[in-house]
Structures are given as structure tokens and as C-alpha cells.
Amino acid sequence: MIEEVVARLTAAGETPARAGRDPVNLPMIRTWLEAMGDGNPAYEQAGIAPPAMIQVWTMRGLAPSPVEDPLQVMSDLLDEDGFSAIVATDSEQVYHRPLRLGETVSVRSQLEAVVGPKRTSLGEGWFVTTLSTWLVGDEPVGEMRFRIFRYKPGPRPDRSTALRPMITADNAAFWEGAAAGELRIQQCGECGTMRHPPGPACPHCGSLKPEYTTVEGTGRIHSYVVHHHPPVPGRRAPYTVALVDLTEGVRVVAEYRGPRPEIGDPVRVLFDDGLPVWRPDVEVLGPWELAVTPTLIVSTALATRDFQNVHHDRDAAVRLGGKDIFLNILTTTGLVQRFVTDALGPATDVRGIRIRLGTPCHAYDTLTFTGQVLPHGIEVVGRTAAGVHVSGTVEVAS
């Protein structure tokens, strides 16, 4: 059944173009910027729409779609097949050029891939990917690859089962340092030799005076591993672990977060949940802490023309298994854009926003954005207390 529908939708190719309800207009742009809290004046000055708004122009609102939407068809079909839960996993938007006031945007979409059944940490299910192209007349102005996961909910990974350090009298200084956001490396109180991992005695001079020194936490990758299998409690694979030569000359192992590294790459330490973590030693943006109020969630949902009840109706959100209303994806995309343009300046020319979606961001969460400036773009991560809400790359023109 699934295969037949996939074959039919694939054979159908792109849907006919469906026009947006309103041309690109200043009132909607102003409402959107206000709801996002985005004070960037560049858009109004240039008479263009914020790039991250592209999907807003063709949102259907409460009206049913006049053309068959392949994503909706696949989603409904899988729902009937028992894959009752849904999450959006990826949204990769590319902007070919800015949209100007008065332009009318239309959208065509097609089914790109249906993959499954796959076992994931959420449960067993299917990934459905569509490709949408936005047009002004016949000119493609932007596109989006969008992926959802329809699944039968399984047991959730439990962060409380994550493997924790073994703290002893001989290594407590290191872990107390990590909890305090410092990298403390053992240094002999007699001969000054540094050493890691620490121990009660100095193998160099034999003294029993272990002390420590706090280091800056910079170094270079000596080796690294990308872990895929088997599952590790509290972790989402694939993830990277790196062995680093500290500038001071000893080696330290920790998780590495960033684009795929190479041996010799410079890294710098950060601390998360009492553990050191390596990141590329590049310019960082943030942190930017955003208090996610119900007003933010509701006003941005409406400003993005997303009227799904889970973004404005708390009772409905709770009934569907959430703890409260939560941010919609168009808003997350807009906030990622705001974070980067606030940090790099209003003239920043955003050409693409490719994000991977994680845990939902609910009302009353604090959403903290951090970023790293890398050659291929700005790597952005947005976290709540529950975990990573969004991670991805913002491409900017230089």
C-alpha cells in the first residue's frame, strides 16, 4: 500500500504551482519581525522580505489546499498504518534571491524520498522527504528540502542513564573543575610535571603532592572516533569523540561537537553537564538566551500563518502529549536567522538555513543559541534544558 502510493506520487512529479494568498507585503513583514523580536532595519530599508519568511508567503492558513500535497498524503497514509506520532526532523532552505515587496510567490512540491521502516531512538517509523520550490512567475527564488518522521512511539532514551564519571579522591579536582567550567590538569607539587589522567603519585619524581593547574583548554586533535553503533545510553549517534594534545603537552579525551574534524585541527574546550567538550577553535557567537513565553509562541505562529492548534491552544497541546504549546518550525527558522543577523550585523546576507530539529521548545523554556563561524557557514545550536532543540548551518554571502 505504502509502496503503491509512493510510486504514484513519485510518478506524478512536481505538483502544479499553488499561489500564495497575498503578495509580499510590508504589514506581514512588520508583524513577523515584531513577533520574532527582530529589530533588523535592513529589510524595510531595502524593500525586501526576511529570507527566513519565504515559507510564510505560501502557507495555506485554515483553508484546505486546492492541490494535493504529497507530504500530507504520505503523512495521513502512515498515520492510518499505525505510525501515529510525527516529528519534523530537517528543514533545509536555500534562498536564491531576496523577495521584493509586491511580488507574488507560488510553490510547487514533490515527493523526494520515503525511507523505512527504520528503528530510531524515538521508535520505528518512516522518513518522508519533500522538495518544494518557490517561484515568482517562472523564476525559482528559493527551495526547501523538508523531512518528517512518522513513527510508532517506543521507549524514550533516558538521559538519567547517561554514563557518568567515576569520581575518586585522586581525580576529584578534575571533575570539580569541569563542573565549575575549568579545565584543571594535575601538576606535581614538587617537580611541576603535568599529567593526565591524574593519580596520587608523580611517576616522574615520586612525590605524593598532586596539585593542579588550570589551563586555557586549547589544543589540537591527535585522533578521533565517529561512533555509530551500538547505542550508548544518553547519546544520539553518530557523535564524535576526540583525543586532544593540549597546548601544555598532555592529552585529554572528550566529546567533540562541530563539523567533521581532521587530525591536527585546533580545538577549544567548553563544558556541558559537568563534562568537557571539544569544539573547533574558531570565532563563536552568543550565547543568546531567549525566554520563550506563550506570547512569543502564539504571536510567531500567527505571524507565520501557522494555525495548528499545538502552537496556540494549551489544552490541545497537552491532549496531544506535549507539556505545553511549543514553537513552530517556521519560527525556529526565523529565530536562527535573527541570532545570526543580530550577531553579524544587519547587512548580513542570508543565503540558506539548513536545520535539524530535536526536542520541542515549549512555553516557559529558555532557548539558548550559540554559534561557531566556520568556512562553510555559521554552525548554530539552540538548546533548552531538555536538550538540543535545533542545530544546523546558516550560509551567508561574504
Place this chain on the structure above:
Amino acid sequence: MISRTAAIAGIGATEFSKDSGRSELRLAVEAIRAALDDAGLRPADVSGLVTFTMDNNSEIAVARELGIGELTFLTRIGYGGGAACAIVQQAVLAVTAGLADVVVCYRALNERSGRRFGQAYASPDTDAGWHVPTGLATPAAQVAMVARRYLHDHGASTDDFGRVTVAARRHAATNPHAWFHGRPITLDDHRASRWIAEPLRLLDCCQESDGAVAVVVTTVDRARDLPRPPAVIAAAAQGSGPGQFVMTSYYRPTVAGLPEIAVTGRQIWAQSGYRPADVRTAMLYDHFTPYVLMQLEELGFCAPGEARHLIADDGIELDGRLPVNPHGGQLGEAYIHGMNGIAEAVRQVRGTAVNQVPGGGPVLVTAGTGVPTSALLLEATP
């Protein structure tokens, strides 16, 4: 010295499976009985039992089930598979010192149907506490850190790892006792296998097995009077390197090396008077393919970083320069924590192996890599 004072007089094993359907204790009993039958001895002849710290079967339970009666020598060796040859060394010490006449070395495990060593494991060990919380929580991931650096230091490729498995599976294909009997692979199969912990693929990791192996050690003099030709223990060595950790020796100057293997190798050549070039065939511990390359270098079969040239052109296959693991090793036959390599070495010395390597030279066996380890060199009586 202990060289050529003792011999392996009998070997025994259960079948190798993924689900033995019986207790580890029963597997131990079956393998030891088979080994004693092979040696022409009775349980009452046994006065010593030696096993791995990790083995779940106590020496006294094994003795009770077999009806052994009195024991005068009981001991264990730690560090996982690193114990395999060291427990034989313990037996050599016991029979040479006159503490026991006949010592049985055994290892029995339901590793596949019971606790699987390849899964993430929160070891209560303090050393492990530096690595497990970072996500480096499986043996494959811990080896992968060394393997990545090895590729970088020596310009090797993951295909060089794959050639180790291709050789093992070729050998297992003609060994009826091997799990992968009749199932050889190609280098393309290796390239297509999924990532476990980059740069290691599934086909770089040994299999998981249920089974047991036992060997019977006695003095050379007594072994001469028993039915099987003795496999004389020309050398038996244990070794730990500087800055040694269990699987995570990342803090010594060279990460992409196995100095503990070199410690055993130097003793093997010194005790026996042989050189690497004399070795007819080698049973190299192969839980992960990169460590086979590094063992060849550390033992002196080639220079550091040169193993990929030694294994090229089928160099470690049956008709190669140094046939490695003619039984298929742990990649092809079974993962019995290195003990099945010792049994194969005995068959090679006797001339009874299914993939017999011709010639009269000694046969080398190594034990667990990345941990404190051990090695044996076996030969026929002159």
C-alpha cells in the same frame, strides 16, 4: 628457565555458536572433558586449574562437576583476552616448579547469548571513567581512536584493515568448526559493511560467540608418554607496556602502537632462540583488524608502519609469506577470548589442522591487544 620444560598434551572445545542453550559451567565441563580425553588423561589426574579473571566459572565448581577431587594450584589472570596465553604460562610455571602435575587452562563463555562485550558498558573501573562518559563506551570505539591515528601516521587505508578480514574469512570458509564456514568475503563486502565506529566497519570487528576451549599442560617428560605428540612450549611471556591502560592507552608518546605486544615478543624470541623469520604460522589475536597489522610490526615481522605491505598480495593467507590464523581466527572461527587460537596452534604443531601450514617451524600465538597481554611459541619435539 621455563623454555621447553612443559607442553600442551591435550586440547578440547565445544561447538562454537550464537546460542549454546546451556550454562557456561556446562560448556567448561564439556571442553575440559574433551581436552582430557584428547590427552589420554582422567579428571583425577588434574591437580591445577587456571582461567581468566573474567571467567564466570569458579575453579572449585569446575572441579566438582568433573570429579577432580584435590587441587594444588588455582589461579587467574586479568585483563580480558590478554590472559589467554598467560594462563598457559601460569600452568607452565606450576608444572615446572612441581606444584602440580597436570594443569588445565579453560575459558567458557556465553558471550553472544549472555553479556555481549561489544555493547556500551559502564565499567566500575576508575580508568574507564575517563573514557566511558565521553561516549567512548565500546571496545570498537576505543580501538577506533588508535586505528584513526595509525592510518594518519603510516598512510594506511581502511582497505588494509579489510584485507585482514578477507584472509580470516577465506581460512574460516574451509574450517567446518568455524561459524563462517563456507562464507568467504571480498574486499568489496568489507567496503560495503556499515560503520561501527569510524574508521572501523562491522567487518573489522570479530564475531560474538558462545563456546568453550580447554588445554591440558604438563611437563614435556610426562607429555612424551601420552598418546598425542606434545606441543612443546618453547616460550611463554606476559607483557604490559609503559603508560598502560585497558583499551585506552592514549597518553603515551605513540598512540598507534602496541608496546605491550613488543614486551611479549622480545621475551618470546629470547626464551626460544627463534627469530620472527623462523615462524611457520602465527595465531594473532584479532578482535579488531587494525591490531593485527600493529602486532605484525611490534613482533618484528616487519618495520613499524610496514604491515600493509606484508599483508598485500595475500601475504597473510594460507600460501602467503606468513599465514595468519589458518583456522579463521576470531573474525572467522569464533570469539573464545583467544583460547581457540591456542588450540589451533597445537593442531598446527601436530600437523592435524584442517588448513595445515606445511613446514617445521614454530607456531606463535598472541593474546588480547590493547590490554596487558601474553604470547606463546609452540613447537614439536625434536
